[in-house]
Amino acid sequence: MILLMYEPVPDHLQKLKSIAPDHEIVTAFSEEEAQRLIENAEIVLGNRYFLQSLPFAKKLSWMQSNSVGVDLILKEKQSLVDKSIILTCARGVYDAELAEHTIALLLSLFRSIPVLRDEQNKGIWQRHRLSTLHGSQCLIVGWGSLGQKIASLITALGGKVAGVRNQPDDSKEGEMMLYGSKNWRQQLPLTDALIICLPKTPETYHFIGKEELRALPTSAFVVNIGRGGTLDDMALLEAIQGGNLAGAALDVFEEEPLPATHPIWKESKIFVSPHVGRSLEGPDFRWQPLFEQNLERYLRGEALLNVVNYQKGY
Structure with missing residues (x-):
């Protein structure tokens, strides 16, 4: 049966x-x-x-x-x-949809789209000095099929990409540098955007925590498109509130739905995407x-x- x-x-x-x-x-x-x-x-x-x-x-x-x-x-x-x-x-x-959503989140951060929208709602005309995904250094943590799809789209837009995979030593796939567990954290100070697309396992719980976030430049962005809990959400919030990161976009959270009283809602430098990287579908799936x-x-x-x-x- x-x-x-x-x-x-x-x-x-x-x-x-x-x-x-x-x-x-x-x-x-x-x-x-x-x-x-x-x-x-x-x-x-x-x-x-x-x-x-x-x-x-x-x-x-x-x-x-x-x-x-x-x-x-x-x-x-x-x-x-x-x-x-x-x-x-x-x-x-869902790799294509999730990768597309990741690019949307990245561009929103690099081009300050949430800020521009907030200023539109207030009727404020204000020009800004914005950064670009083109020429930026992106580090993708989690080198499965999704990470590889995201990398291809970033590369197409002129971004530079390296990956982190679950192996001890560094390696290469074509021109793509892949860092293993021994060396990947050394790349964090050189990273403009950290993209997390890890599975949720006991080993990946808070894989990105205070230490990793502290190693990033203050101008860096963080995107989590994988699973909630692989990023320490409160450590991220503290880093942003302390001026140690430029911003973040999160599609997944440790607690879902994100409680209405959660302080992340009120942090303007964190863009909340309510687990829509894989959007609703049906009745055809x-x-x-x-x-x-x-x-x-x-x-x-x-x-x-x-x-x-x-x-x-x-």
Whole structure:
């Protein structure tokens, strides 16, 4: 049985049926249905109700998440491992949109768009000395498919890019310099824009904290497009309020939704983007082709795309 934790549009459902004609395909429309149906499911596609129903799974072999980050699912990592369940994620599906949003945030900071908008609302005509993304030095922390997509767009706009990846030593990809754990912090004083696109794991909690922020120039900007908690939000706020950073744009936060009383809301040098780098979508979803392709691969006994490494957490 293939259990869908979402209501499929007709074309997508028909494609799934054509891929798996010998499998029963059912949809869970409630938590109670999911808990009952998962008992006989070999495959689960989609996140909704999955964690609530996981304890009832008896035959489950593979779960396909529709999220890029799987930190919430991995709170039940031991259960997944004990049941020998393969977990795959939606890595790469939203790279283009997230990278585009990152560029929008970067340009907003470099060109002081929030300041100009505030002055427009007050009827103030004031010319400014603005900085440019062109010619700037950007450091991308997290060198997965998203980081690489962001790098390509920055490069196209004339920015200079280096990456930070999860390895001990430095390396190069073409002309791109990639720094490992030994040396990457030495690049912070030379950085105009620090872009964070890390997965959320125990190892990446507050990966960017007081020490890293203190090492940046006072003219530097920070953008977090990855996962909340990888950046110490309060340390960032303190750095900006102390005049040690020029500004930041955050799409993700340690606490979401960001409480109305949180001091970040009132800091004019922090642009709040309410987790819209991946915007609302549906009823057609961008992950549908990935689900279809991975189902084909599973039924043919081929290696699945985007298998999550339980040790690394992504």
